[in-house]
Structure formats: structure tokens, C-alpha cells
Amino acid sequence: MPRFIPYHAVSFSSEEQIKRAREFYELFNRRRTVRDYSSQPVSAELLKTLIRTAGTAPSGANKQPWRFVVVTDPALKHEIRIAAEKEERENYEHRMPQEWLDDLAALGTDWHKEFLEIAPALIVVFSIDYEKEGEVTRKNYYVKESVGIAVGFLLLAIHNAGLVSLTHTPSPMGFLQRILKRPVNEKPYLLIPIGYPAERVMVPDIQRKPLDQISIWK
């Protein structure tokens, strides 16, 4: 028999609801991906709370198929940077088709990834497709969706705390499993540098699609 406990919704008047929804939107509409970091440290205490928030995400059959590996050790960050730049250089110079490079031109990205060393912390997110319990293999469900939602929560928690982040996707990412010594059932999903922006940081002038382009009402 499943065990159920009472759920108490947080309740607001409709005015409060609208105000809270607007404020939430305005706060997160200010979030931008930042690629230039200061080396100012972020406390472990703060990082733990941000990861706890990510861990509140819903997941397939509540398997919570994620692992957040926090890297602050300069030698490890250096090793990750060298390995990521090796792959990314190959991507930018040989593997990415021209159309992709053209699409990235507006963002000004290239294979140099200094931020992997300068940012005070990297959160490397791993997705877990299955768990071994002795001889038995138990698989997880909707792993990509679940981890994606958890990362969304993490990005909002980071922004809410006045920090900045970047969803970095070095490809292929196998080197993270090797450098961070994670088991074979943990697959690198995303690498998130986190910290404070460099002084006078600039971000690309990009626009968000308006509501009528992202929603359909019937």
C-alpha cells in the first residue's frame, strides 16, 4: 500500500498571486548566461542550498536520477579546462557545420574556455540511467527530462542568489566521467560554471520571443 501524507498548498489572494507571478517573472527575465567570471569565491554553504533546491525537482518514479559534482579545486578545474578545450577546438575547427558556426556567431563563443578555471566553482551534472543493487540492475525513467528539470531549478536558484551561471556543453563529455572518477552508470549531462560576473561584463544583445510566439491558446 502506498503511504500518503497531507499536502498543504501555499495559498495567496488573486492579487498576491498576480504580484508574485510578475515579480518572479521580472526577476528571472533578468537572468542571462554569463561567460566572463570573477574569481570571487562562493561559499560551500550557499552551493549546498542551491543543490538542495535542484534536488526538489520532480523525477520519473521519484528516482532522482542526478548527481551534482562540485569542483572548486584549481588543479581539477585546470584539468577540466584543458580537456574541454581540446574537444571544443576540434568542434569549432572541424566538427561543427557552417550553419551551426553561423548560429553561434551572435553569441561570440569559441573554443577558449577560460571560465572553467576562473569561475570559483563548477557544478558538473551527471544523469543516472540505472542503479546497481548487488546483482540487480534497476533502471530509472525519463532521465533526460528529470535531470533537465532539476537543472532548471538549479539555474533559477543560482540567479535568485545573485550569482551567475553558464550551461556549458563541451562535446563529447566523456572526459568528465574520467577526470571526476564517476562510475559507468553516471553520464555527464551539463557543466555549469557558477560565480560572480567579471567587472563590467558584457552579454550578447539577444531577444526573447514574445508570448504570442511561444504560446497558443484554445
Ligand code: IYR
Ligand atoms: N559546446 C560549444 C558550442 C555551443 C553550442 C551551442 I547550441 C551554444 O548555444 C553555445 C555554444 C561551446 O560551449 O562553446
